[in-house]
Structure formats: structure tokens, C-alpha cells
Amino acid sequence: MSSLAQKKGVGAIIWDYLTTVDHKKIAILYLISGGIFFLIGGLEAMLIRIQLMKAGNDFLSAGLYNEMITMHGTTMIFLAAMPILLGFMNAVMPLQIGARDVAFPFLNSLGFWLFFFGGIFLNLSWFMGGAPDAGWTNYASLALASESHGIDFYALGLTISGFGTLIGGINFLVTIINMRAPGMTYMRMPLFTWTTFVASALILLAFPPLTVGLFFMIFDRMFGANFFVVEMGGNTIIWEHLFWIFGHPEVYILILPAFGIFSEIFAIFSRKRLFGYTALVFATILIGFYGFMVWAHHMFTVGLGPTANAVFALATMIIAVPTGIKIFNWLLTIWGGSIKFTVPMVYAVAFIPSFVAGGVTGVMQAIAPLDYQLHDSYFIVAHFHYVIVGGVVLAILAGVHLYWPKMFGTMLSEKLGMVTFWFFFIGFHLTFFIQHFLGLLGMPRRVYTFGADQGWDLFNAISSAGALLMAIGVIVLLVNVVITTVKNVRVGNDPWEDGRTLEWAIPSPPPFYNFAQTPLVRGLDTYWIEKMEGNKKGMVYAEPLGDIHMPNGSIIPFIMSFGMFVASFGALYFQDDSKPWTLAVLIIGLAILFGSMLVRSLKDDLGFHITKEELMEDLKKGGNTDGSK
Amino acid sequence: MDLNKRYTPQSWPDHPETATLEGKNKFIGFWLLLAAETVTFASLFATYLALKDRGPSGMEFTSSGLFELPLVFAMTMILLTSSLTSVYAIHHMKNHNFKAMQAWLGITVLLGVVFLGLEIYEFNHYVHLGFGYTNSAFSAAFYTLVGTHGAHVLFGLSWFIALMIRNSKRGLNTYNAPKFYLAALYWHFIDVVWVFIFTVVYLMGAIS
Numbered sequence: 001m002s003s004l005a006q007k008k009g010v011g012a013i014i015w016d017y018l019t020t021v022d023h024k025k026i027a028i029l030y031l032i033s034g035g036i037f038f039l040i041g042g043l044e045a046m047l048i049r050i051q052l053m054k055a056g057n058d059f060l061s062a063g064l065y066n067e068m069i070t071m072h073g074t075t076m077i078f079l080a081a082m083p084i085l086l087g088f089m090n091a092v093m094p095l096q097i098g099a100r101d102v103a104f105p106f107l108n109s110l111g112f113w114l115f116f117f118g119g120i121f122l123n124l125s126w127f128m129g130g131a132p133d134a135g136w137t138n139y140a141s142l143a144l145a146s147e148s149h150g151i152d153f154y155a156l157g158l159t160i161s162g163f164g165t166l167i168g169g170i171n172f173l174v175t176i177i178n179m180r181a182p183g184m185t186y187m188r189m190p191l192f193t194w195t196t197f198v199a200s201a202l203i204l205l206a207f208p209p210l211t212v213g214l215f216f217m218i219f220d221r222m223f224g225a226n227f228f229v230v231e232m233g234g235n236t237i238i239w240e241h242l243f244w245i246f247g248h249p250e251v252y253i254l255i256l257p258a259f260g261i262f263s264e265i266f267a268i269f270s271r272k273r274l275f276g277y278t279a280l281v282f283a284t285i286l287i288g289f290y291g292f293m294v295w296a297h298h299m300f301t302v303g304l305g306p307t308a309n310a311v312f313a314l315a316t317m318i319i320a321v322p323t324g325i326k327i328f329n330w331l332l333t334i335w336g337g338s339i340k341f342t343v344p345m346v347y348a349v350a351f352i353p354s355f356v357a358g359g360v361t362g363v364m365q366a367i368a369p370l371d372y373q374l375h376d377s378y379f380i381v382a383h384f385h386y387v388i389v390g391g392v393v394l395a396i397l398a399g400v401h402l403y404w405p406k407m408f409g410t411m412l413s414e415k416l417g418m419v420t421f422w423f424f425f426i427g428f429h430l431t432f433f434i435q436h437f438l439g440l441l442g443m444p445r446r447v448y449t450f451g452a453d454q455g456w457d458l459f460n461a462i463s464s465a466g467a468l469l470m471a472i473g474v475i476v477l478l479v480n481v482v483i484t485t486v487k488n489v490r491v492g493n494d495p496w497e498d499g500r501t502l503e504w505a506i507p508s509p510p511p512f513y514n515f516a517q518t519p520l521v522r523g524l525d526t527y528w529i530e531k532m533e534g535n536k537k538g539m540v541y542a543e544p545l546g547d548i549h550m551p552n553g554s555i556i557p558f559i560m561s562f563g564m565f566v567a568s569f570g571a572l573y574f575q576d577d578s579k580p581w582t583l584a585v586l587i588i589g590l591a592i593l594f595g596s597m598l599v600r601s602l603k604d605d606l607g608f609h610i611t612k613e614e615l616m617e618d619l620k621k622g623g624n625t626d627g628s629k
Numbered sequence: 630m631d632l633n634k635r636y637t638p639q640s641w642p643d644h645p646e647t648a649t650l651e652g653k654n655k656f657i658g659f660w661l662l663l664a665a666e667t668v669t670f671a672s673l674f675a676t677y678l679a680l681k682d683r684g685p686s687g688m689e690f691t692s693s694g695l696f697e698l699p700l701v702f703a704m705t706m707i708l709l710t711s712s713l714t715s716v717y718a719i720h721h722m723k724n725h726n727f728k729a730m731q732a733w734l735g736i737t738v739l740l741g742v743v744f745l746g747l748e749i750y751e752f753n754h755y756v757h758l759g760f761g762y763t764n765s766a767f768s769a770a771f772y773t774l775v776g777t778h779g780a781h782v783l784f785g786l787s788w789f790i791a792l793m794i795r796n797s798k799r800g801l802n803t804y805n806a807p808k809f810y811l812a813a814l815y816w817h818f819i820d821v822v823w824v825f826i827f828t829v830v831y832l833m834g835a836i837s
């Protein structure tokens with residue numbers, strides 16, 4: 001079976017992406033769909049800021065406002081930030097460890113489609129009777145009282161996409177454990193690979209509690225169970241525990257890959273080996289470990305008692321230590337380096353003070369008595385936006401610029417990149433810095449308006465103005481993407497010229513088999529080592545040129561995810577007496593799911609081989625075909 | 630990988646389940662999945678303990694009054710035995726004795742089906758007493774914990790059956806050996822979870 005590229009029509013391209021199991025294409029799917037959800041979440045944020053622009057505004061009604069903040073938070077965390085990061089992991093991590101693919105290409109595709117259908121399902125709530133309105137944390141006491149189907153969309157949608165994320169996490173873990181090229185020991189893995197590894201472990205252990213909580217919510221709301229119904233013996237605090245046992249690790253699932261991206265950037269553009277590589281690795285592991293022991297800092301005001309509060313306060317403060325270690329290592333990496341202020345590097349440098357500010361407010365909140373004052377005020381809103389926007393989103397923007405050439409073979413304009421950066425960076429601080437003071441002045445979060453006599457007008461107006469600047473920055477980025485794609489100036493293997501790790505040693509975008517010959521890794525920053533020793537090929541090889549085994553594409557992941565999507569509608573309307581078809585839809589959906597699973601397990605699928613001759617043919621043409629049939 | 634390659638007990642690798650890269654990947658991946666499953670059940674157990682005996686005021690059901698220990702003890706023995714028979718099956722898989730493996734798997738499946746039947750009977754019995762799913766927080770926590778385990782049993786049985794039928798004509802090779810191995814591993818996991826259910830739900834329920 002030959003598989004090298006030919007020209008093809010739109011239909012063929014779509015089919016190719018629906019069935020692909022190539023991690024690089026799945027990465028593009030994640031990036032595009034995550035990007036679209038990011039725009040939707042951003043639009044929701046703008047509407048929120050318009051509503052809060054002045055006192056007593058009636059731009060959004062109270063109910064709609066609640067839906068807006070809920071969907072904004074949920075979309076940004078689950079459907080934008082995490083998928084975009086999973087996209088980078090897919091695009092880069094296998095290349096960094098010298099692998100031809102991930103361990104489970106089929107599951108990789110399944111993970112994406114589950115996330116995708118889950119996201120679509122959640123967002124359909126806007127058009128099908130109302131969005132969820134109990135906040136992204138969906139506390140049970142609020143959620144059970146919510147009358148529309150919004151909460152059901154939330155619970156089912158996140159269940160579906162959560163399965164996808166879990167599958168993705170397992171896949172990355174096994175890939176890193178089993179598929180590293182010869183010589184790529186654990187302590188030679190690039191930092192982005194390390195953070196992918198730890199974040200995946202967190203996904204593995206943190207998503208099940210969320211899924212369990214969501215199932216309880218589904219059973220309570222749709223099938224008459226009483227987990228959270230106090231009159232029937234239930235307990236709403238169980239939801240809070242399950243949510244935050246997931247929720248705090250989740251913030252590290254987001255920030256660790258961001259740390260990984262920045263670690264790469266600091267090393268590349270300081271043209272220096274990372275300072276304290278070992279310390280960075282252990283700090284990452286330690287953060288992942290502590291991440292599971294602090295969840296109750298979100299529940300100081302619940303009344304768990306002084307002992308529990310004291311223990312969780314201390315544990316929380318301890319987490320700041322490994323985080324601080326990382327900050328110092330990055331600073332010392334820049335120190336004495338020969339620095340190039342490219343767009344990614346500018347983001348990285350801006351990240352440090354922004355994130356430190358978020359960390360400091362975090363430690364303030366960790367002081368339980370103080371948190372009684374801060375909790376549920378705008379101070380909290382300021383804190384988590386400083387860490388999430390100042391950390392995760394800056395990393396995503398930096399990563400888009402850094403890895404764009406590797407993923408698409410073209411270079412985003414540095415000039416427009418700088419324009420985006422300044423708009424976004426100034427807008428970000430303008431929006432959120434002042435919210436600390438709004439919080440201290442007593443403005444509560446999640447309240448749709450405020451009075452003119454409360455003295456919050458000016459600060460809110462400033463905050464809204466900042467949001468506008470961020471929006472302009474993002475629009476400039478989109479323009480940049482379009483211009484770059486239209487111009488289509490192709491770049492070589494190492495477009496930043498200072499790449500240190502294996503992904504920069506192969507064409508941009510890489511051929512679908514990644515490495516014609518598996519590389520032999522001779523140390524940390526292998527590609528840099530080879531460059532310094534004058535090796536023109538950029539690699540030494542661990543094997544002679546030979547046949548390569550590749551997996552077949554498959555439509556089954558798409559169909560399976562679609563089955564879950566269908567079944568969810570059945571569950572959603574299960575309690576509506578006016579809809580007698582719900583059980584049938586539930587069963588049909590599950591039948592599609594399990595039927596296609598059965599087909600998958602009964603049909604042998606051994607993949608195919610690229611022969612040595614085809615490979616040599618391809619290498620002559622530059623070796624960056626995308627391999628679609 | 631060549632599906633038509635014929636093995637003999639002599640040429641059969643010592644660890645057929647990890648003889649190929651795919652086998653190795655599945656092996657590690659499955660253990661990780663079991664880690665996630667462990668956390669899932671831990672969450673369910675914790676919830677059960679928090680909601681045990683909780684219900685609307687005047688609820689007549691308590692864990693010490695409700696459960697039928699002799700029945701549950703029989704179920705425990707059956708499931709434990711089925712774990713043992715699946716060990717025999719994998720033992721024969723490692724010796725490349727396909728027929729014996731299929732036979733032991735068949736016995737495992739039979740025992741599993743009996744277990745599941747008894748569980749359905751048990752649930753049915755409680756429901757007839759008025760202890761339905763929507764009765765109380767206690768009943769929701771009970772049926773969700775034990776029922777999730779039951780769903781795992783059902784999935785494990787279907788997996789065994791599908792594998793046995795699919796491979797009945799072609800015997801063992803390094804492509805399907807990992808599948809049999811992992812299905813058996815899954816079965817052990819289900820068994821371990823049941824031991825915890827038996828202890829935490831039934832025994833501790835009876836003495837409280």
C-alpha cells in the first residue's frame with residue numbers, strides 16, 4: 001500500500017482528518033478546535049466585561065449573566081486551554097523523544113473526537129433551552145436548583161470530553177515510558193516532555209474523581225438519585241470535595257505544560273543550557289505530587305474545622321517552594337546568556353513577573369483566616385487570572401509562535417507578533433491588576449451588577465477597557481495567521497536557528513513517519529550537541545535505513561464519539577414526560593458506541609509498511625510529505 | 630507482525646504478552662488504566678461511607694438490617710474462584726496450550742455469569758423490599774458503588790467471550806496473547822474491588 005502524498009480535493013482532506021491517527025494532524029485538530037473554543041470563550045468574556053462596564057447596567061439580564069460566566073469558565077478551562085496544550089503535546093513531544101508516533105495512535109484520535117463532541121454538546125445548550133448557570137465549579141446546591149437543562153449539558157458534555165482527556169493522558173504516559181529513542185534516558189528528556197509526562201499523570205489520577213462527581217450529578221438530576229439532596233440524606237459537600245480533588249490538580253495540568261514551553265523558550269533564546277535542569281525536573285515532579293494534597297484550600301470557608309484548614313493551608317504554602325525554584329532557574333538561565341528577543345522570548349520574559357504576582361496572591365489566599373476575607377471576592381478572580389492568563393495563556397501564545405513553523409512550515413510575522421504581545425500584555429494587566437483592589441473594596445464575584453453608590457465604577461470601567469485591548473491583540477494574531485498562510489514562505493528544519501532538541505533536526509512540517517532513521521541520543525539537548533560538533537545531518541542514527549511500520553487510519557474513533565454524543569441526548573431528556581423517545585435514543589447511542597468498539601476489537605488491524613525504496617524516494621523530494629492517501 | 634506465524638510450545642516466548650512493542654504498550658497502558666479505575670472506585674467508596682444509612686427522616690433501611698450475608702458470601706466465593714480459574718487459563722496461555730486456555734476461560738465466564746445473576750437477584754430482592762434507587766442517599770450510593778462493579782463484571786465477561794469466539798479458529802499468537810492477558814488482569818482487578826465491597830459494604834455494614 002503506497003501512502004505518499006498526491007494532490008487531493010477538499011472532501012479527501014476532510015476525510016483524511018476525520019480518520020487520521022497521525023499525532024501531528026491530531027495536534028492541528030486540537031489547535032484549531034481549541035482555538036475556536038478560545039474565541040467563543042473570549043467573546044463571552046467580552047460580554048461579561050461590557051455588562052460590568054458601568055454601575056446598574058442592563059446589557060445582560062441576571063440569568064443570562066450567570067450562564068455567561070459559567071460557560072466562559074468552563075469553555076476556557078476544558079475546551080480551550082487544555083486542548084490547545086494537548087495539541088502542543090501531540091505536535092512536539094513525540095518528536096522530542098525521537099518517536100515515529102505515539103503508543104496508541106487509534107486512542108489518540110479517539111481522545112480528540114471525544115473532546116470535540118463533548119465541547120459541541122456543551123455549547124449546544126445555548127440553542128437548546130439554556131446554558132448551565134451554576135458557575136464552572138457547578139456547586140451542587142446551586143446546580144440541583146437550576147431549572148433549565150443547562151446543568152445536564154454541563155455534566156454530560158464534561159463527562160464525554162473528560163474521557164477524551166483521560167485517554168490522551170494515558171497515551172502520553174505510555175509513549176514517554178516506552179517509545180523513547182535509544183539514548184534518550186529520562187534525565188535527557190527535554191523539559192516540555194517532562195512536563196507533559198507529569199501533567200499526564202495528573203490527568204490520569206485527577207479526572208476520575210471529576211467523572212464520578214459528574215455521574216452523581218447526572219444521576220441526581222436525570223435519574224432521581226439523591227447524592228446531593230439533603231432532605232433525602234444526601235450531602236452537597238461531597239460534590240465540592242470531588243470537584244476540587246480534581247480541580248486543584250487541574251490547575252497544575254494547565255500550568256505544568258506552560259512551564260515546559262517556557263523552559264524550552266528560555267534555553268533556545270538565551271542560547272544556553274537550562275540552568276539547573278535536574279532541579280527543574282524534580283520541582284515539576286514535586287509540584288505534581290503536592291498538587292493532590294491541597295484541594296481543600298478552595299473550601300476554607302465551608303467549615304471543615306480549624307485542624308483541616310491549618311493542614312491544608314500549610315500544604316498549600318509548601319507548593320510555592322518548588323514553584324519558586326523554577327522561577328530562579330529560569331532567571332539564571334537567562335543570566336549571562338546571549339539573548340534574542342523574539343516573540344516567544346518576549347512572552348517568556350513577560351511571564352515571569354506576571355506569574356509571580358499570581359503566586360504571591362495564591363500564598364495570601366492560603367492563609368486561611370485571610371481567605372475568609374478574600375473568598376468569593378474579585379481578589380480571587382484577580383488571582384486565578386494572573387496565574388491562568390499570565391501563565392497558561394501567555395505560554396499558549398508563545399507556543400503558537402514558537403511551534404508554528406514546526407507544525408505548518410511557515411513563520412508567523414514577528415512584527416505582528418510584537419503588536420499582539422503588547423496589546424495583550426498591557427490589556428491583561430489593565431484588566432486584572434485592578435481587580436485585586438475591587439476585591440479588597442468588597443466587590444463579590446459572580447454578581448451581575450453593582451450600584452453607583454458602591455464606589456466600584458471607575459475600576460470596573462478600567463478593567464473593561466483592558467479586556468478590549470486583549471481582544472485587539474487576539475484579532476491581530478488571527479490576521480497574522482491569515483497573512484502568513486497566504487504568503488506561504490516555507491522554512492527549513494531549524495527556523496529559529498538555535499533549536500536544541502530533536503524536533504528541530506527534522507523538516508518543518510516533518511514527514512508523516514517523523515524520522516526516516518531512529519536517532520541515537522547522545523545527551524541533553526541532542527540536536528545542539530550535534531550542531532556544536534559540526535554534524536551537518538543534525539543527528540546520529542541508531543539504525544540503518546529500512547522499512548517502517550505505520551498504523552492505519554480509522555473512522556471508528558469518530559463514530560464511537562458520535563455514539564456517546566447521541567446517547568447523551570437520550571440521558572439529557574430522560575426525565576421529560578413530553579419526550580417518550582429518550583430511552584430509545586439512549587440505547588441507540590450506546591449501541592453505536594459499543595458496536596464500533598466491538599468492530600475495533602474483532603477486526604485485525606496490523607498497520608502497513610513503508611518500504612525502504614519508498615522512503616528513499618521520499619527523502620530525495622525533501623522528506624516532508626504528509627503521508628495522506 | 631505476521632498473524633500466520635505458527636508457534637510451538639518451544640518457540641513460544643516466555644512472556645508472550647510483552648513480546649512485541651504493541652504488547653508492551655498495552656501492558657503499561659492497561660496498568661495505568663487500572664490506576665485510574667482505582668481512583669474511581671476510591672471516590673465511590675468514600676461517597677458510600679459518607680452516605681451510608683443516610684436517608685429521609687424515618688427511613689427504615691440500614692445496612693445492618695438489609696443485607697443478605699449468606700448470599701453475598703456465596704457470590705464472593707464464586708468470584709474468587711473465577712479469578713483462580715482465569716489464572717489457570719493464563720498459565721496455559723503461557724505454555725501455548727490453546728485448548729486448555731479456552732476451557733478455563735469458559736469456566737471463568739460461567740462463574741462470572743452466575744455471579745452476575747445472583748447480583749441481579751439480590752438487587753431485585755432489595756427493590757421489592759422498597760429499597761429502590763431513588764429511595765434515599767444511602768440507596769443511591771449503594772447501587773452506584775455495587776452497580777458500577779457489576780457493570781465492570783458485565784464488561785469483563787463480554788470481553789472474554791468476544792476474545793474466545795474471535796480467536797477460536799486460529800489459536801494463540803503474539804498479537805492476541807496480550808489481549809487475553811489483559812482481559813484476565815482486568816478480571817483480577819474486578820475481583821479485588823469486590824473483596825473491598827464485601828468487606829466495606831457488607832461485613833462492616835452487618836456489624837455496625
Ligand code: HEM
Pocket residue numbers: 137251252254255297298316317319320323358359360361362363365366371374375376380383384387388391392
Ligand atoms: C503558588 C501557587 C498557588 C497558590 C498558593 C494558590 C492558592 C489558591 C487558593 C488558596 C485559592 C482559593 C481561594 C478562594 O477561593 O478563597 C485559589 C483559587 C484558584 N486558583 Fe490558585 N494558587 C496557586 C497557583 C495557581 C495556579 C498555578 C493556577 C492555575 C494555573 C491557579 C488557579 C486557581 C483558580 C482557577 C482558582 C479559583 C477557583 C474558583 O473558585 O473558581 N492557582 N488558589
Ligand SMILES: [Cu+2]
Pocket residue numbers: 247248251294295297298
Ligand atoms: Cu487550588
